[in-house]
Amino acid sequence: MKKRYVLALDAGTVRNRAVIFDSDSNIVSVAQKDILSFQPKPGWVEQDAEEIWSAQFIAAKEAIAKSGLKQEAIEAIGVTNQRETTVVWDKTTGRPIYNAISWQSRQTEEICRNLRQRGLEEEYRQKTSLIINPYFSGSKIRWILDNVAGAQEKAEAGDLLFGTIDTWLMWKLSNGKIFATDYSNASRTLLYNLRELKWDEDLLQYLRIPQCMLPKVCSSSEIYGYTDPVVFGMKMPIAGDAGNQQADLFGQGCFETGMSKNTYGEGSFFLMNTGRKFYHSNNGLITTIAWGINGEITYALEGSVFVAGTAIQWLKNSLGILDTLAESEWLAKQVNDTDGVYFVPAFRGLSAPYWDMQTSGMIIGLKNDTTKSHIVRAALNAMAYQVRDVVEAIESDTKVKIKDLKVDGGASNNNLLLQFQSDILGVPIKRSRIRETTALGAAYLAGLAVGIWKDTEELKSQWQEDTCFRPQVSQAEREEYYGGWQNAVSHVMRWVDKD
Numbered sequence: 350m351k352k353r354y355v356l357a358l359d360a361g362t363v364r365n366r367a368v369i370f371d372s373d374s375n376i377v378s379v380a381q382k383d384i385l386s387f388q389p390k391p392g393w394v395e396q397d398a399e400e401i402w403s404a405q406f407i408a409a410k411e412a413i414a415k416s417g418l419k420q421e422a423i424e425a426i427g428v429t430n431q432r433e434t435t436v437v438w439d440k441t442t443g444r445p446i447y448n449a450i451s452w453q454s455r456q457t458e459e460i461c462r463n464l465r466q467r468g469l470e471e472e473y474r475q476k477t478s479l480i481i482n483p484y485f486s487g488s489k490i491r492w493i494l495d496n497v498a499g500a501q502e503k504a505e506a507g508d509l510l511f512g513t514i515d516t517w518l519m520w521k522l523s524n525g526k527i528f529a530t531d532y533s534n535a536s537r538t539l540l541y542n543l544r545e546l547k548w549d550e551d552l553l554q555y556l557r558i559p560q561c562m563l564p565k566v567c568s569s570s571e572i573y574g575y576t577d578p579v580v581f582g583m584k585m586p587i588a589g590d591a592g593n594q595q596a597d598l599f600g601q602g603c604f605e606t607g608m609s610k611n612t613y614g615e616g617s618f619f620l621m622n623t624g625r626k627f628y629h630s631n632n633g634l635i636t637t638i639a640w641g642i643n644g645e646i647t648y649a650l651e652g653s654v655f656v657a658g659t660a661i662q663w664l665k666n667s668l669g670i671l672d673t674l675a676e677s678e679w680l681a682k683q684v685n686d687t688d689g690v691y692f693v694p695a696f697r698g699l700s701a702p703y704w705d706m707q708t709s710g711m712i713i714g715l716k717n718d719t720t721k722s723h724i725v726r727a728a729l730n731a732m733a734y735q736v737r738d739v740v741e742a743i744e745s746d747t748k749v750k751i752k753d754l755k756v757d758g759g760a761s762n763n764n765l766l767l768q769f770q771s772d773i774l775g776v777p778i779k780r781s782r783i784r785e786t787t788a789l790g791a792a793y794l795a796g797l798a799v800g801i802w803k804d805t806e807e808l809k810s811q812w813q814e815d816t817c818f819r820p821q822v823s824q825a826e827r828e829e830y831y832g833g834w835q836n837a838v839s840h841v842m843r844w845v846d847k848d
Contacts, residue, residue: 353801354423356412356585357788358405360430360514361593362386362451362615365405367412368788369423372801374811376785377418380411387448392455392697395448398436401514402521406580413581420583426522426576427589427795429596429787430514432537435489437500437511437562443525446497446509449517450489453615453655455697457488458706460495460556464488469555476542476549478629478636480704484653486513487539491556504559511562513537515590522587524577531569532641533595541566543627543638546646569595569640570794589794593787594618595639598649600790601755601781602812604805609743609751611736612787613760616700617657619739620649623747632742633702640794650746652701652739656710658760660694660728670721678763681726689714691837692727699842702742711841714833732760733770734834740774753777757786764818771818775827782813 353372359365365384369377382404387395413420433452438445450456461481464473470481479485490511494500503509512520513534519527535541535548540558542549548563567573569591575584591599594612598620601610606624611617620639627648628636639649658674665671671680691713693699698706712724740751753776760766761780771778783789796802820827 354418355425355427355792355796355801356409356423357427357429357792357795358409358518359593359785359788359791360401360405360428360518362431362453365401365408366785366788367405367408368785368792369412369416369418370789370792372796374783374789376783378412378416379785380408380415382408386451390456394451394454396434396451398438398445398449398517401449402518405518420581420585423585424801425586425588425795425799427791427793428515428518428587429591429593429791430518430534432513432534432592432594433484433486434514435486435493435511436514436517437490437493437509438517439503440508440510443520446500447493449514450492452484453697454489455483457483457492460488460491464555467555473539473552474629476544476552477536477539478543479539480635481539482704482706485537485539487552487556487558490558490562494557501557504562507559507561509562510564512564515592516564519573519587519590522576522580523574524579526577527574527587528564529567529573530564531567531590532638532646533569533592534590535566536638537592543636568642568644570642570798572798586799588798589791589796591640591791591794594620594651595637595649596790596794597757597787598622598639598790599793600786600788601757602809603755604809607749607752610755610757613657613732613756613758613766615657615659615662617654617732617735619652619736619743621743621747621749621751623648623650628746630742630746632745633704634739634742634746635701642797650743652742654735654739655697655700656694657732657735658758659696660692660731661760663694663696664725664728670725677725677729678765680722681729681765683722684720684726687714687723687727687730688716688719689833690719690723690727691834692724692731693837693841694728694731695841699838702738703838703842705842708841708844711837711844713837713840729763729766730769732766733773734831736770737773737831751776753779755779755781757781757784767818768821771820772822773827773831775820775824778818780815782815
């Protein structure tokens with residue numbers, strides 16, 4: 350059969366990628382462009398929205414050129430994006446009125462504190478399944494409207510638009526003709542009612558956000574519109590959209606209830622498909638919309654860990670322990686274990702399932718013969734321990750035991766990490782042959798909308814395993830290791846005086 354092609358635009362936190370897939374899920378070409386982050390003040394993280402767009406556009410043009418395909422051979426574009434990052438722009442000029450505020454930024458803590466003090470936390474949790482936290486988009490919009498002169502008035506007059514990065518990119522690709530997002534991204538804003546599937550008027554009122562700023566919420570797989578001919582020289586349908594973690598769950602083929610994946614990036618993101626069941630977590634997790642297709646909503650339980658690979662970057666950039674990130678596996682293998690050293694990398698507080706944002710990181714269990722190899726191994730182990738924290742919470746909420754775990758992200762190339770992950774969870778860890786699973790999910794969503802693939806049943810057969818890591822320690826050893834981690838976390842949470 351004739352090959353068919355989809356272009357996936359993967360707008361990440363540190364780089365934007367463009368990947369062209371064929372109808373057999375093979376990668377035809379890849380291009381990427383790094384993007385910068387700024388920290389104007391401690392705890393603040395911002396990016397240039399125009400740079401995000403230009404980096405994505407350059408990557409897309411390069412991927413098309415490298416593929417050797419004629420542009421008309423590409424039947425659809427799928428978009429996936431770093432979630433929660435917030436852009437507010439002028440409807441007339443198309444120019445952002447402030448930097449994009451990153452999902453990582455803590456600059457809206459005062460706004461969140463005010464909402465909590467007003468006793469609104471339970472209402473937000475009931476309607477959005479989210480906690481009131483700077484992580485999500487709602488408080489970021491409020492901050493921009495508060496801190497840019499005249500912004501509130503312009504917003505109320507209908508002259509300002511808000512979008513997460515997917516909305517911003519689709520607006521730019523279509524030259525302002527598409528102003529939309531999908532269910533998965535809307536569910537991360539702190540403004541979207543997950544049960545009623547609409548922007549919630551009460552929640553908007555609490556933050557004084559005019560509804561006219563907000564994009565139309567669409568399914569994750571449909572034709573949103575077309576690129577402006579000026580962009581790629583021809584009209585191309587934009588037909589898929591999902592937040593990066595949800596797109597990754599889709600790309601990993603986790604279409605059935607109970608199937609789970611974890612991504613090891615700067616942070617770590619664990620999602621379990623819960624089907625049509627909406628769980629209210631009692632253990633520090635959040636319910637998110639995984640995707641909406643053909644009028645049906647699929648939910649997921651998520652545990653977001655803010656610091657995973659960032660800890661390895663810290664060892665390299667701040668301490669100089671590593672020359673390259675890839676060196677971490679070799680250096681950690683120079684010792685058999687951490688010799689009782691635990692590294693709790695709570696650089697931005699502890700996220701799921703603890704949500705203790707007042708604490709800070711700690712390395713504990715140091716001895717006079719502790720080496721840098723022990724510390725690096727402890728940092729890698731911390732990624733695996735944090736995943737188990739989330740798994741414990743998810744299994745408690747759902748009463749569903751995880752049978753295996755599909756993994757991806759930069760650190761999933763580290764065999765030592767994945768072996769320890771299998772050891773500490775006691776389940777097989779499956780690494781995909783295709784590492785671009787987030788982009789693949791966006792491609793699948795777009796391809797389904799234009800008929801390249803018929804349904805998820807057809808997509809199931811396309812997932813291929815690269816390596817499976819199986820547990821190699823006893824249950825007693827597993828629990829001893831994890832008990833040490835829990836003890837270390839308890840010390841970290843007592844360290845900061847919160848009074």
